Amino acid sequence: INASFLRGNTRYGQMHSFADWEVGPEVEAAFKQVYPERRFEPLSRSDVFFKSFYAGLPDAAPLPEAIREFIINEKWPQGTYSSMVLRHEDRVAVMAMPIMAMGWGKSEFGQWTTRIGFRVREGAEGLSDRLSEAAYAGEKYETTREDGRNDVIYCEVPGMPAWVEEPNGDWRVFRYYHSQEISDYAHTFYTRLGVNLFVYIFSQ
Numbered sequence: 001i002n003a004s005f006l007r008g009n010t011r012y013g014q015m016h017s018f019a020d021w022e023v024g025p026e027v028e029a030a031f032k033q034v035y036p037e038r039r040f041e042p043l044s045r046s047d048v049f050f051k052s053f054y055a056g057l058p059d060a061a062p063l064p065e066a067i068r069e070f071i072i073n074e075k076w077p078q079g080t081y082s083s084m085v086l087r088h089e090d091r092v093a094v095m096a097m098p099i100m101a102m103g104w105g106k107s108e109f110g111q112w113t114t115r116i117g118f119r120v121r122e123g124a125e126g127l128s129d130r131l132s133e134a135a136y137a138g139e140k141y142e143t144t145r146e147d148g149r150n151d152v153i154y155c156e157v158p159g160m161p162a163w164v165e166e167p168n169g170d171w172r173v174f175r176y177y178h179s180q181e182i183s184d185y186a187h188t189f190y191t192r193l194g195v196n197l198f199v200y201i202f203s204q
Helices: 010-015 025-034 065-075 127-132 180-203
Strands: 084-088 091-096 118-122 139-144 150-157 160-165 171-177
Touching: 065 118, 127 160, 127 171
Parallel strands: none
Antiparallel strands: 084 091, 118 171, 139 150, 150 160, 160 171
């Protein structure tokens, strides 16, 4: 369920993810052949999946204060993740997420073998007025939010969101943060999510 601006080049999706609360057209077409009467729907953040083994977020204290609130309240609220599911006979038959490689390996030195950064949305007084009139040299895309409304994403560099017009009329910029603490935190979260997935599969 990666956003459309990440689908044009496989390299874009390797840099980061961006959830679109709609499955991609290829996925939708493939499963329509198997379940012609079924449609993908958002997985509720209260679903037992998100509590099947681990519940909530890892301790966010190591995160920089500048991004901690966004991670807790907007990015991964209550330790949940963007998920679309297709149900069959009241059970989840197919689950789609922006990232499926949940948890990467560690080296012989105990370090994660990849680095993960965070993209956060930031606003400031007067920023909406300035961004609404800003010129841009890239492309813009609509992405579907969890509640069905649309964000308009502006990309100056292909595959990299620069700012967003949100449905409530606010405009915010995207900032990208990288540090060892951020990377370790993200790896821990994705690994816990992966464990929840396996427990969920074998217990439902």
